[in-house]
Amino acid sequence: MSTPTGEVSRAAAQASGEPADAVVRVSGLRMNYGTAEVLRGVGFTARRGEVVALLGPNGAGKTTTIEILEGFRKRSAGTVDVLGADPEHGGEDWRARLGVVLQTWRDHGGWRVRDLLVHFGRFYAPYSTPDRARPHDTDALLERVGLADQAGTKINKLSGGQRRRLDVAIGVVGRPELLFLDEPTAGFDPQARRSFHELVHDIVDADDTTVLLTTHDLDEAEKLADRILILAGGTIVADGSVEQLSALVERESEVSWRVGDQRHVHVTDAPARHIAGLHAELGEDLADLRVVRPSLEDIYLDMVARYESGDAESAAHEFVKEIR
Numbered sequence: 001m002s003t004p005t006g007e008v009s010r011a012a013a014q015a016s017g018e019p020a021d022a023v024v025r026v027s028g029l030r031m032n033y034g035t036a037e038v039l040r041g042v043g044f045t046a047r048r049g050e051v052v053a054l055l056g057p058n059g060a061g062k063t064t065t066i067e068i069l070e071g072f073r074k075r076s077a078g079t080v081d082v083l084g085a086d087p088e089h090g091g092e093d094w095r096a097r098l099g100v101v102l103q104t105w106r107d108h109g110g111w112r113v114r115d116l117l118v119h120f121g122r123f124y125a126p127y128s129t130p131d132r133a134r135p136h137d138t139d140a141l142l143e144r145v146g147l148a149d150q151a152g153t154k155i156n157k158l159s160g161g162q163r164r165r166l167d168v169a170i171g172v173v174g175r176p177e178l179l180f181l182d183e184p185t186a187g188f189d190p191q192a193r194r195s196f197h198e199l200v201h202d203i204v205d206a207d208d209t210t211v212l213l214t215t216h217d218l219d220e221a222e223k224l225a226d227r228i229l230i231l232a233g234g235t236i237v238a239d240g241s242v243e244q245l246s247a248l249v250e251r252e253s254e255v256s257w258r259v260g261d262q263r264h265v266h267v268t269d270a271p272a273r274h275i276a277g278l279h280a281e282l283g284e285d286l287a288d289l290r291v292v293r294p295s296l297e298d299i300y301l302d303m304v305a306r307y308e309s310g311d312a313e314s315a316a317h318e319f320v321k322e323i324r
């Protein structure tokens with residue numbers, strides 16, 4: 001699908017059933033570190049304005065995937081298209097359309113907040129277009145991320161939460177079409193996490209930005225993302241909204257009850273009907289009735305536990321069985 005310059009034909013992509021407004025297209029992506037096969041055929045797309053979470057256990061290959069998409073890491077095989085180019089051949093003009101929220105800046109502690117944003121913003125000015133004036137107006141951006149009062153503060157005097165807000169401001173100062181967030185709220189308390197999520201939504205909605213974030217936390221993926229991709233065993237083992245993925249796992253419930261001393265168990269996709277039948281049949285003899293529906297989280301956490309005990313391949317395999 002790629003031409004020698006890395007451009008991908010939109011017609012070819014549409015013919016293959018991919019969305020026309022895809023900003024990221026990945027297929028058959030493989031990555032080996034020496035003899036270790038970390039990615040074994042990863043494929044997904046992300047559309048314009050979509051917030052996509054790449055979720056998976058420690059060491060599943062999330063950071064590797066986004067580093068390949070950012071053009072920071074050379075893949076072993078597969079096709080990758082990001083904003084119409086192969087990241088391995090993306091030039092400065094391509095890079096200017098991306099935003100990356102890195103872990104907190106430590107090198108610029110003596111800089112003042114506003115000066116640093118102006119400094120980074122200058123890089124984007126030559127890439128301004130009629131549709132997207134670059135960079136963001138500095139004061140408007142400071143206002144939006146809640147740092148207007150800290151404009152003249154030195155970075156080493158900011159609190160942890162304020163620094164993270166500055167990280168986001170730096171990531172979006174060039175008004176990116178695609179923003180990468182690698183484990184954006186690792187180590188946050190619940191309150192800081194919630195306010196960070198609101199900030200990301202606010203910023204990306206305003207510019208219809210596509211966001212690709214990594215996390216190992218299902219709750220974070222659910223709060224931030226329109227769509228979740230679960231990476232395990234080197235491939236994407238599930239792809240959908242939380243509702244879609246939950247619906248897949250909630251098909252089968254386990255109904256258990258007791259009659260006298262005897263306990264009974266029945267697995268069904270229609271628990272209400274089964275319970276009504278039991279009630280009609282057993283009346284007052286029906287005791288200790290329980291319905292257990294495994295949630296997406298139960299199944300995900302089981303998979304992570306198995307994965308982290310060293311059984312990555314069977315963890316991924318069992319997970320796929322559970323949700324199909």
Ligand SMILES: Nc1ncnc2c1ncn2[C@@H]1O[C@H](COP(=O)(O)OP(=O)(O)OP(=O)(O)O)[C@@H](O)[C@H]1O
Nearest residue numbers: 033038056057058059060061062063064065214216
């Ligand atoms: N430069 C490298 N050289 C060799 N192996 C690497 C390198 N970078 C990552 N790995 C290995 O590749 C695997 C995937 O790592 P990666 O950081 O992409 O996973 P991750 O899903 O982002 O993990 P985490 O959630 O812990 O950050 C791990 O086993 C890691 O040890």
